Amino acid sequence: MSRRLLILLACLGSLPSPANADWQAVEKVKNYAIAGQSGPELYASIGERGPKLGPTRAIAHTSFKLTWSRKYEPQGDACVLVSALPKLAITYTLPKPAKPLPAGTREHWEAFIDGVHRHEMVHGDFIKDMVKKIEAATVGLTVPADPHCRKIKTEMTKRLGALSNAQRQQSQDFDRAELSDGGKVHQLILNLVNGG
DSSP: OOHHHHHHHHHHHHSOOTTTOOOOOEEEEEEEEEOOSSHHHHHHHHHHHSOEETTEEOSOEEEEEEEEEEEEEEETTEEEEEEEEEEEEEEEEEEEESSOOOHHHHHHHHHHHHHHHHHHHHHHHHHHHHHHHHHHHHTTOEESSOTTSOHHHHHHHHHHHHHHHHHHHHHHHHHHHHHSTTSHHHHHHHHHHHHO
C-alpha cells in the first residue's frame, strides 16, 4: 500500500462519523449586581434587582437559545428529516455582590450562591434532556404525501410543543419542591438571612 494511501486512510479515520457526531451545549453565567454587607441586606437586594419573571422577581434564572440545522429529504412521495444538529446556548443569571463581603457574611454567601447555581444547573440539565428528546422524536420522521417537505414541519411543531411543555412543567415542579418550606433553596435562603 502506498504511503499516500495510508495517510489518506489515517485522515479519513480521524473524521467524526455523522452517526456519532455529538453536540455540546454552550453554558455561561451572567451576573447581576446586588448591594449589602449582611445576609438580610443581600437577600433584600436580590428581591429588588433579581430577574423579573412575570409579576415577581426571582433569585436566579436559567434561559436558553436553541436553533437547529435540519436536513429534509424527499424520498419518493414522502419527506424525511434525515438529520438535525442542535445549537444550544444556556445562560444562568445569578446575583453577585457589588462589593467585597466581611468574612462571616462571605462564608454564608458562598454556600448560598453555590447551592443556587447547582439548582439552576438542574434546569440546564432539563433543557439538554429536552433537546435530546427532540432529536429522538424528529430525526428519521417520515411524512407521506409530502414531496415538497411542507407537511413535515407542521407535524414536527406538534411534537416539539409537547416536549417543550413537558420540560416547562418539569422545571415548575422542581422549583415548587425546592422553594417550598424545607426545600433546598428555602434552606439556603434561611441560612443566608439568619446566619449572614
